[in-house]
Amino acid sequence: MTEPRLGTEARPLRVAVVGSGPSGFYAAEHLHRQHELVVQVDMFDRLPTPFGLVRGGVAPDHQNIKAVTRVYDKIAAHPEFRFYGNIEFGRELTHDDLRAYYHAVIYAVGARTDKRLGIPKEYLPGSHSASEFVGWYNAHPDFRSLTFDFSGTSAIVVGNGNVAMDLARILLVPVDDLRRTDIAEHALRALSNSNIREVTILGRRGPAEAAFTTKELRELGHLPDCDVVVDPADLDFEAAPDAEYSKATQANLDVLREYAQRPPTGARRRVILRFLRSPVAIVGEDRVRGVVVAENELFRSDDGTVRARMTERSDVLDTDLVFRAIGYQGMPLMGIPFDAARGVIPNDHGRVMDPTTGAPVAAEYVVGWIKRGPRGIIGTNKPDSQETVDSLLEDLRAGMFEAQEVPGRAVLERLLGERRRDFVSYDDWQMIDMLEQERGRKAGERPRVKFSRIEDMLIALAEKKLRDREAEGPPESPA
Numbered sequence: 471m472t473e474p475r476l477g478t479e480a481r482p483l484r485v486a487v488v489g490s491g492p493s494g495f496y497a498a499e500h501l502h503r504q505h506e507l508v509v510q511v512d513m514f515d516r517l518p519t520p521f522g523l524v525r526g527g528v529a530p531d532h533q534n535i536k537a538v539t540r541v542y543d544k545i546a547a548h549p550e551f552r553f554y555g556n557i558e559f560g561r562e563l564t565h566d567d568l569r570a571y572y573h574a575v576i577y578a579v580g581a582r583t584d585k586r587l588g589i590p591k592e593y594l595p596g597s598h599s600a601s602e603f604v605g606w607y608n609a610h611p612d613f614r615s616l617t618f619d620f621s622g623t624s625a626i627v628v629g630n631g632n633v634a635m636d637l638a639r640i641l642l643v644p645v646d647d648l649r650r651t652d653i654a655e656h657a658l659r660a661l662s663n664s665n666i667r668e669v670t671i672l673g674r675r676g677p678a679e680a681a682f683t684t685k686e687l688r689e690l691g692h693l694p695d696c697d698v699v700v701d702p703a704d705l706d707f708e709a710a711p712d713a714e715y716s717k718a719t720q721a722n723l724d725v726l727r728e729y730a731q732r733p734p735t736g737a738r739r740r741v742i743l744r745f746l747r748s749p750v751a752i753v754g755e756d757r758v759r760g761v762v763v764a765e766n767e768l769f770r771s772d773d774g775t776v777r778a779r780m781t782e783r784s785d786v787l788d789t790d791l792v793f794r795a796i797g798y799q800g801m802p803l804m805g806i807p808f809d810a811a812r813g814v815i816p817n818d819h820g821r822v823m824d825p826t827t828g829a830p831v832a833a834e835y836v837v838g839w840i841k842r843g844p845r846g847i848i849g850t851n852k853p854d855s856q857e858t859v860d861s862l863l864e865d866l867r868a869g870m871f872e873a874q875e876v877p878g879r880a881v882l883e884r885l886l887g888e889r890r891r892d893f894v895s896y897d898d899w900q901m902i903d904m905l906e907q908e909r910g911r912k913a914g915e916r917p918r919v920k921f922s923r924i925e926d927m928l929i930a931l932a933e934k935k936l937r938d939r940e941a942e943g944p945p946e947s948p949a
């Protein structure tokens with residue numbers, strides 16, 4: 471008897487997606503849009519909660535951006551989709567398991583750590599990476615126990631991307647505005663007692679090379695009781711004769727020019743944007759006391775890009791608090807090729823490539839930041855994930871997974887249950903979601919109060935299930 475074709479009711483194509491951020495969900499969506507195929511998508515996350523940076527990265531005062539999770543709920547509602555939360559790759563689920571249980575695997579693990587500045591005393595207490603601060607204020611369980619000292623009046627944010635903008639806003643926005651968001655309880659408490667009045671954002675290149683977007687730049691100008699300070703001299707540059715600024719850059723320059731002309735209003739807080747400045751060392755013995763900042767000049771490198779190089783001129787800026795927002799960095803996964811220089815899994819249109827043979831690794835794919843590096847907004851992931859899934863479908867049509875026999879879901883779930891009794895399904899997550907929203911209502915019109923400890927969410931979930939079972943009454947006895 472011949473085997474039924476792969477991708478049919480009798481023999482569904484089984485695909486694992488490791489990671490449940492936007493790129494993972496868009497990959498699942500595109501797989502399920504293949505109406506001629508039966509595809510079972512199993513999505514794993516080491517946390518009991520899905521959505522990656524939408525939950526743990528997007529700033530709490532950007533609730534409208536977080537609304538994209540409604541799209542992910544729809545994707546998850548597909549009958550052939552399953553979520554397995556609280557399952558960590560490399561612990562409860564190994565590379566070998568994935569190869570044995572699935573026809574294909576898509577890694578959607580993002581970029582988990584930060585780039586290094588590589589300056590003396592970079593890690594002195596009081597100097598924090600963006601991912602620590604962002605994770606902390608977003609109630610990510612990995613960062614909940616960190617502490618930040620807001621007793622000083624100033625902070626320095628290094629970097630000119632949108633993450634730097636997020637950090638500056640969260641440090642300066644009136645705490646009453648944050649009370650209406652889903653910011654972590656511990657962050658709300660700590661920021662209520664913050665003395666920070668001045669945040670200086672340092673860009674190593676000029677205003678025309680900044681990575682932040684105009685919307686985020688404008689938001690700084692709308693912070694209540696806060697002046698924005700831009701030195702007009704920083705904008706007094708001759709554009710290189712061959713420089714053709716994009717519309718986005720022009721828009722940034724227009725906003726910066728308007729800021730440079732604003733007279734001080736005597737506001738209680740201020741945010742200062744300084745360009746052509748790089749930190750060269752952190753100052754302090756047992757904790758941060760300041761930053762040595764060098765002045766830079768720009769030059770055009772051989773590859774045509776505008777780069778910064780340090781001059782002899784430098785200054786010391788006093789502060790107790792430094793945030794390094796200079797970009798995220800991907801981390802290697804056990805058993806998967808890794809390009810350490812770029813912090814990505816090497817790939818060709820999403821097919822994982824083995825650098826030693828130069829050939830694709832059979833049935834392994836990659837999407838999102840671990841595929842292309844930590845760039846782009848949430849929506850950038852949609853075409854990126856579609857490209858990868860198209861590569862996968864091409865390989866399927868070429869018969870590359872036909873020979874592989876894999877066990878069904880029941881067998882997988884038995885294995886997961888043996889390794890972690892309390893793995894979390896999408897229904898379970900939706901109960902956690904409801905409980906968080908309920909806590910938000912009780913706290914007074916907050917969108918949610920997040921659980922920041924994994925044990926707390928699992929206990930609350932178990933109690934909720936028990937209450938629901940009790941409310942249903944005893945099961946009917948067989949007649």
Ligand code: NAP
Pocket residue numbers: 585586587628629630631632633634636673674675679680681682686748795796797798844845846847
């Ligand atoms: P990013 O956009 O890549 O910006 C990183 C910044 O750090 C750049 O200004 C870069 O300068 C600077 N930098 C890098 N190395 C440095 C060094 N050694 N010294 C000094 N400065 C250094 O990264 P990001 O801010 O982490 O954001 C990541 C992605 O998420 C971006 O695509 C961003 O747009 C997106 N995001 C979007 C939002 C939103 O839509 N609201 C919010 C947050 C993040 P150079 O340009 O000179 O390299």
